[in-house]
Amino acid sequence: MISTAPSRNKGRRWVPLWYGGGILFIGTLWLFAARMTKSSLILPGPGETVGALISLVQHPRFLPALGASLGRVGLALLIVFPLSLMVGIPAALSKPFGAFFKPLFTLIGATPVLSIILIAFLWFGQERTPVFAAVLMVFPVLTANVIAGIQQLDQGLKEVVQVYRLSPLRSFRAFIFPSIVPYLLGGLQSGLSLCWKVVVASEVLLQPRYGLGTGMQQAKAMLETPDLFAWTVVTVALAGFMEACLYWIRRYETQYR
Numbered sequence: 001m002i003s004t005a006p007s008r009n010k011g012r013r014w015v016p017l018w019y020g021g022g023i024l025f026i027g028t029l030w031l032f033a034a035r036m037t038k039s040s041l042i043l044p045g046p047g048e049t050v051g052a053l054i055s056l057v058q059h060p061r062f063l064p065a066l067g068a069s070l071g072r073v074g075l076a077l078l079i080v081f082p083l084s085l086m087v088g089i090p091a092a093l094s095k096p097f098g099a100f101f102k103p104l105f106t107l108i109g110a111t112p113v114l115s116i117i118l119i120a121f122l123w124f125g126q127e128r129t130p131v132f133a134a135v136l137m138v139f140p141v142l143t144a145n146v147i148a149g150i151q152q153l154d155q156g157l158k159e160v161v162q163v164y165r166l167s168p169l170r171s172f173r174a175f176i177f178p179s180i181v182p183y184l185l186g187g188l189q190s191g192l193s194l195c196w197k198v199v200v201a202s203e204v205l206l207q208p209r210y211g212l213g214t215g216m217q218q219a220k221a222m223l224e225t226p227d228l229f230a231w232t233v234v235t236v237a238l239a240g241f242m243e244a245c246l247y248w249i250r251r252y253e254t255q256y257r
Helices: 005-013 015-037 046-057 062-093 095-110 113-151 155-164 168-206 212-221 225-256
Strands: none
Touching: 015 046, 046 225, 062 095, 062 113, 062 168, 062 212, 062 225, 095 113, 113 168, 168 212, 168 225, 212 225
């Protein structure tokens, strides 16, 4: 058998270089498009955006806006994580229970995000709607991963639970939770970007006192396109940083499992 490990390692060694090349390509394309339009109102260049970003970071509203959006995303994930376990585990173990929740998942998946945000605004107001909408949109994603993780549970573990008649709590701590951790982390990584999109879209639409989306909407109203791009860069960077953290946690978990 021919070993492919050296060639794989060699390929991985070049991944950061290719990643940097992708960033350079996007930057070059952006600079070229900005020079073609010749209008910072339509498309500011990378230099103008960096200048706007430096001014934005020094603005007194920047840190409260950053903290507010980050807090909403964090709170949504804190709520949706146990909720997905509470629904996903029984849904995976019991077909009637799974069938009971299936219409809810279908309803959430078919409803436009904007409709959810507008309806939730009537119930929860400006400050709480982004969290509610994010929980509602991420909940099916994470629950589906929990269900998939339990359905892939080793048959031998299921037999051990039945033979020793372990309590549900001991079964969960000893077998179920360790087995579904990779699926939970995968679901969190998928749901995180969705969570950021929903929270920021809600802030743009509803304009709570502080939020990255509120900053975007105010920049758009003032026709400050470089500021709008700067707010967007901050949002993308923050979401990317959190996704990178989850990626490294998943990698650590895979190596030491």
